[in-house]
Amino acid sequence: MTEVRKPVEDLLTDYDIFEPEFVKDPYPSFSEIRESKCPIARTERYEGSWLPTRYEDVVAIAQEYETFTSRGILVVPPFPGQGEGAYGGVTAPPITSDPPDHHWHRRLILPVFSPQSVAKFEQGTRDLCNKLIDEVIDKGTADAAADYAQHIPVRVIATLLGVPLEMESDFTAWVRAALENILDAEGRKWARKNIIEFFLAQVAERKQNPREDDFITELMNTEVEGKVVPIEYVLGVCNLMLVAGVDTTWSAIGSCMWHMAQHPEHRKQLRDNPELWPTAIEELLRMYAPVTMARIVDHDVEFQGCPMKAGDRVLMAFPAANRDPRQFENPDEVILDREHNRHVAFGSGIHRCAGSNLARLEVRVALQTWLERIPEFELVDKTDVTWAGGQVHGPRKCLVKF
Amino acid sequence: MCAIAAPEVFGSDEMGNAIVLIDGDIPAELQAKTRRAESNCPERAIVITD
Numbered sequence: 001m002t003e004v005r006k007p008v009e010d011l012l013t014d015y016d017i018f019e020p021e022f023v024k025d026p027y028p029s030f031s032e033i034r035e036s037k038c039p040i041a042r043t044e045r046y047e048g049s050w051l052p053t054r055y056e057d058v059v060a061i062a063q064e065y066e067t068f069t070s071r072g073i074l075v076v077p078p079f080p081g082q083g084e085g086a087y088g089g090v091t092a093p094p095i096t097s098d099p100p101d102h103h104w105h106r107r108l109i110l111p112v113f114s115p116q117s118v119a120k121f122e123q124g125t126r127d128l129c130n131k132l133i134d135e136v137i138d139k140g141t142a143d144a145a146a147d148y149a150q151h152i153p154v155r156v157i158a159t160l161l162g163v164p165l166e167m168e169s170d171f172t173a174w175v176r177a178a179l180e181n182i183l184d185a186e187g188r189k190w191a192r193k194n195i196i197e198f199f200l201a202q203v204a205e206r207k208q209n210p211r212e213d214d215f216i217t218e219l220m221n222t223e224v225e226g227k228v229v230p231i232e233y234v235l236g237v238c239n240l241m242l243v244a245g246v247d248t249t250w251s252a253i254g255s256c257m258w259h260m261a262q263h264p265e266h267r268k269q270l271r272d273n274p275e276l277w278p279t280a281i282e283e284l285l286r287m288y289a290p291v292t293m294a295r296i297v298d299h300d301v302e303f304q305g306c307p308m309k310a311g312d313r314v315l316m317a318f319p320a321a322n323r324d325p326r327q328f329e330n331p332d333e334v335i336l337d338r339e340h341n342r343h344v345a346f347g348s349g350i351h352r353c354a355g356s357n358l359a360r361l362e363v364r365v366a367l368q369t370w371l372e373r374i375p376e377f378e379l380v381d382k383t384d385v386t387w388a389g390g391q392v393h394g395p396r397k398c399l400v401k402f
Numbered sequence: 403m404c405a406i407a408a409p410e411v412f413g414s415d416e417m418g419n420a421i422v423l424i425d426g427d428i429p430a431e432l433q434a435k436t437r438r439a440e441s442n443c444p445e446r447a448i449v450i451t452d
Contacts, residue, residue, distance in 0.1 A: 107417070110417040110418050110419075113418055114415070114416055114417060114418035115418065116414070116416070117418075278407075282403070282406070282442070339438065339441070340441045340442065342441070342443065342444045342446070343444065344444055346444070348444055352445070357418065
């Protein structure tokens with residue numbers, strides 16, 4: 001698909017989140033908007049949206065879930081016909097849910113992601129990382145994004161869901177079509193169809209042969225107020241776990257690898273001070289927050305002087321909020337032992353990422369394992385790194401040598 | 403976040419919700435860590451009363 005892109009005239013009234021420079025590095029644009037007279041920008045592109053860039057505004061919008069609803073959470077509108085057909089009602093609960101249903105939609109999945117529950121994935125993730133490193137270590141070069149980061153979350157999530165790991169490349173293709181090539185409506189349609197059909201088959205198989213200690217089986221059998229949960233909910237949760245659990249964490253790992261390849265002083269700092277790992281991970285997540293979510297305005301409202309109309313889309317630019325100098329000193333600098341870090345890489349409020357503990361674990365283990373085995377490495381060519389952007393920001397090609 | 407900053411003071415229940423593990427006053431040796439947890443909570447959910 002070739003598309004002639006109209007040049008951006010004015011960031012404040014015509015930003016374009018899919019403009020190639022913005023995709024690669026959105027931070028200068030975020031900063032320009034944030035420090036302007038109009039820190040909530042507006043565009044008419046992609047059927048229009050608002051873009052708050054200050055920490056305070058992003059958090060306020062995230063907290064006000066009655067005004068800023070989760071009827072639409074993608075940065076672009078649904079593709080034509082998305083909500084129609086036999087399983088048109090399948091969304092991605094709880095991220096697409098509003099109260100009151102949001103409460104039980106979220107409550108049912110939280111136990112899977114508690115720190116205690118995710119800890120059991122640590123060894124498996126480490127083994128997987130080691131296996132991926134085995135494949136590249138003798139070559140002296142690797143694609144830190146495509147050979148390494150890309151394979152980690154998808155296999156962890158497939159393990160969690162109890163679905164075949166051999167289908168990794170299918171899962172990855174679906175997720176990329178659903179979240180990355182988001183302007184291609186046909187691709188999104190294809191991804192949605194595949195995901196729903198796949199999980200329908202998984203559910204059907206478990207109806208025949210229920211499994212012990214299996215996430216999908218347990219979800220299918222869960223009762224809420226005396227009634228077993230609807231199939232749309234089961235499919236929706238599986239859809240969310242796959243789509244939200246893969247591209248996002250993979251992007252975070254990739255960005256961290258890209259950073260570490262360029263910062264020998266940070267590699268050394270972590271080697272010399274392993275107790276810094278927990279704060280270092282939070283700092284890297286602040287700096288390279290991969291996800292931008294959207295909200296849909298419920299009713300006409302004036303927010304910080306902006307006349308928002310019912311149905312308007314608001315982009316929750318968590319990456320922009322995380323670089324706001326009003327909230328973070330030296331926001332564009334990675335300070336591995338940063339003292340005050342209320343970052344919103346995982347969002348804020350009732351939709352705060354349910355899988356954050358798993359994501360943290362994956363990012364930490366991926367970095368630790370790589371740095372233990374390949375302590376010294378650098379980018380092959382700084383100018384030859386490609387990025388995905390829009391909904392999820394992270395490197396897709398990132399060649400390193402060692 | 404709080405359980406990362408001050409694991410002796412904060413933990414989580416089976417839902418992953420943060421809970422306070424200590425009854426009453428925070429021991430002197432844990433006060434710095436607890437303040438750090440307070441200043442890193444993204445939900446501003448921690449309030450330390452002197």
